[in-house]
Amino acid sequence: MSQPFTFTVTGMTCGHCEAAVRRAIGQLDAAAQVRIDRARHLVEVENASQPREAIAAAIREEGYAVAE
Amino acid sequence: MSQPFTFTVTGMTCGHCEAAVRRAIGQLDAAAQVRIDRARHLVEVENASQPREAIAAAIREEGYAVAE
Numbered sequence: 134m135s136q137p138f139t140f141t142v143t144g145m146t147c148g149h150c151e152a153a154v155r156r157a158i159g160q161l162d163a164a165a166q167v168r169i170d171r172a173r174h175l176v177e178v179e180n181a182s183q184p185r186e187a188i189a190a191a192i193r194e195e196g197y198a199v200a201e
Numbered sequence: 202m203s204q205p206f207t208f209t210v211t212g213m214t215c216g217h218c219e220a221a222v223r224r225a226i227g228q229l230d231a232a233a234q235v236r237i238d239r240a241r242h243l244v245e246v247e248n249a250s251q252p253r254e255a256i257a258a259a260i261r262e263e264g265y266a267v268a269e
Contacts, residue, residue, distance in 0.1 A: 146214035146215045147214045147215055147217065147218055149215065149217030149218060149220075149221060150215055150217055152217075153217060
């Protein structure tokens with residue numbers, strides 16, 4: 134298994150936002166395991182089969198900012 | 202048509218929260234028309250077929266505080 138991807142994601146204000154980010158990543162990459170620490174603005178994705186940039190793009194498309 | 206109900210609802214932090222409140226009211230009362238002004242914490246319900254307290258309860262069950 135590759136190293137997890139860690140993203141700094143801002144704009145997730147509530148549990149619905151977390152769910153939206155999870156869903157967006159899951160639709161792109163069904164095997165990915167997603168952990169979110171909203172207070173720290175962190176999204177960690179393990180077991181991804183998609184490249185980091187594709188996952189970042191899916192998060193952005195959902196309306197959240199991903200720091201580089 | 203009766204007077205609209207107006208609720209002061211706190212905890213709606215984002216558009217997903219608005220959607221959750223809309224959905225909760227809609228599931229209780231399909232005919233109700235819901236307007237939400239999140240910045241002002243206002244939820245207005247027109248054409249309700251359910252009593253005010255039932256609508257307030259549905260909002261609370263969704264996880265938001267309704268001021269009396």
